[in-house]
Amino acid sequence: MNAVVPIHALDAGCSQAPVLRERGQREVFCGLTGIIWLHRKIQDAFFLVVGSRTCAHLIQSAAGVMIFAEPRFATAIIDERDLAGLADCNDELDRVVTRLLQRRPDIRLLFLVGSCPSEVIKLDLSRAAQRLSARFNPGVRVLNYSGSGIETTFTQGEDACLAALVPSLPDSDPAAPPELMVVGALADVVEDQFARLFAQMGVGPVRFFPPRQATALPPVGPNTRFLLAQPFLADTAVALEARGARRLAAPFPLGVEGTTAWLRAAASAFGVNQSRFDQVTTPARERATAALARQRSLLAGRSVFFFPDSQLEIPLGRFLARELGMSLTEVGTPYLHRQHMAEELALLPAGTMLSEGQDVERQLDRCRAAAPDIVVCGLGLANPLEGEGMTTKWAIELVFTPIQGYEQAADLAELFARPLVRRARLSPRTPGLEALSCN
Numbered sequence: 384m385n386a387v388v389p390i391h392a393l394d395a396g397c398s399q400a401p402v403l404r405e406r407g408q409r410e411v412f413c414g415l416t417g418i419i420w421l422h423r424k425i426q427d428a429f430f431l432v433v434g435s436r437t438c439a440h441l442i443q444s445a446a447g448v449m450i451f452a453e454p455r456f457a458t459a460i461i462d463e464r465d466l467a468g469l470a471d472c473n474d475e476l477d478r479v480v481t482r483l484l485q486r487r488p489d490i491r492l493l494f495l496v497g498s499c500p501s502e503v504i505k506l507d508l509s510r511a512a513q514r515l516s517a518r519f520n521p522g523v524r525v526l527n528y529s530g531s532g533i534e535t536t537f538t539q540g541e542d543a544c545l546a547a548l549v550p551s552l553p554d555s556d557p558a559a560p561p562e563l564m565v566v567g568a569l570a571d572v573v574e575d576q577f578a579r580l581f582a583q584m585g586v587g588p589v590r591f592f593p594p595r596q597a598t599a600l601p602p603v604g605p606n607t608r609f610l611l612a613q614p615f616l617a618d619t620a621v622a623l624e625a626r627g628a629r630r631l632a633a634p635f636p637l638g639v640e641g642t643t644a645w646l647r648a649a650a651s652a653f654g655v656n657q658s659r660f661d662q663v664t665t666p667a668r669e670r671a672t673a674a675l676a677r678q679r680s681l682l683a684g685r686s687v688f689f690f691p692d693s694q695l696e697i698p699l700g701r702f703l704a705r706e707l708g709m710s711l712t713e714v715g716t717p718y719l720h721r722q723h724m725a726e727e728l729a730l731l732p733a734g735t736m737l738s739e740g741q742d743v744e745r746q747l748d749r750c751r752a753a754a755p756d757i758v759v760c761g762l763g764l765a766n767p768l769e770g771e772g773m774t775t776k777w778a779i780e781l782v783f784t785p786i787q788g789y790e791q792a793a794d795l796a797e798l799f800a801r802p803l804v805r806r807a808r809l810s811p812r813t814p815g816l817e818a819l820s821c822n
């Protein structure tokens with residue numbers, strides 16, 4: 384059989400490139416933010432943040448106000464009495480959880496989500512989860528993870544959540560043929576598109592983790608081959624490997640090239656031949672390439688600067704440089720996982736300035752000196768930079784929006800084109816941007 388061969392960059396790209404490491408003040412959201420997309424994904428799970436009023440405000444404002452639906456996240460507020468040691472936090476937590484589960488019998492999986500305050504007072508949520516799980520078993524499973532903003536960035540909330548879920552996955556049959564697990568929360572529409580492509584290629588069975596229902600956890604074991612759909616799942620990957628699963632090395636499914644290489648990694652592992660792979664992927668590839676052409680005319684030659692925020696920066700930089708012709712002035716990432724990023728780094732244009740971690744004042748100075756056409760950064764930096772006349776893109780929007788796969792490639796490009804179009808309309812004499820239009 385003519386098995387599909389993984390693609391490689393013609394040169395080593397940034398595989399050996401030096402990385403500027405900074406350990407100063409950082410401007411990032413905390414891991415609680417992940418609840419916003421995770422509660423939509425796992426539809427019978429509930430996320431109970433054990434935190435302060437600040438945590439409650441963050442979650443509420445990030446999620447918007449939900450009026451018609453029964454919410455699937457809440458905050459158990461640690462108040463002054465708890466902080467002063469006047470109340471037993473564990474008793475109070477047990478009372479809150481009991482009331483919640485009595486009121487909401489639809490909950491099958493309850494996450495106790497730790498925060499900065501719960502960590503500061505050293506509230507042991509892992510013991511609380513075990514105690515409550517034993518009490519409410521078998522109807523409800525109670526797990527815990529930390530969404531604290533101490534030394535973490537916002538996408539690590541999903542990593543911590545999924546890593547906490549891995550021990551609950553059932554064992555797969557070791558004698559069963561290989562199965563594919565796609566790891567990382569994807570919008571349902573994207574998941575359905577990938578499921579169709581895998582089915583047409585004959586790759587499978589395919590499971591998605593996290594699943595849409597907590598009662599349908601995918602099995603895992605030595606016959607599991609997994610593909611990371613998100614680049615921020617280091618702990619989850621370690622937990623899956625400890626269960627015997629094997630990671631398929633691939634770039635991430637952003638843009639036509641990334642999606643093709645990602646699908647190809649699975650096709651190759653499952654013995655799909657080249658002609659079958661081409662037959663299945665070519666129509667979607669051609670559609671996506673044509674859709675990208677228009678965005679390329681808007682973005683080619685423009686420069687982009689990434690502040691470290693979502694951990695999507697390197698795959699996004701690769702997409703913008705290789706498929707849209709943008710130049711990368713700096714690609715900052717909160718953490719650089721060399722193994723998981725190896726295929727991405729190889730595709731990144733040689734000479735790209737890479738930085739890991741942050742010293743925000745220094746990085747702002749570099750950004751101002753580079754004067755890029757667009758800056759990708761967190762909300763805390765976006766407004767001041769806009770005030771200085773720069774064009775910005777909120778990194779968090781790239782995590783909330785379906786951007787993976789062929790059908791979303793042009794939408795992803797448009798997320799970068801739109802701020803430039805807006806800026807051109809506000810400053811019609813900006814050289815070279817007068818003709819931009821996103822309609």
Ligand code: SF4
Pocket residue numbers: 413414415434435437438439441497498499500530531532533
């Ligand atoms: S977890 Fe920490 S960083 Fe996040 S909202 Fe609560 S206090 Fe703030």
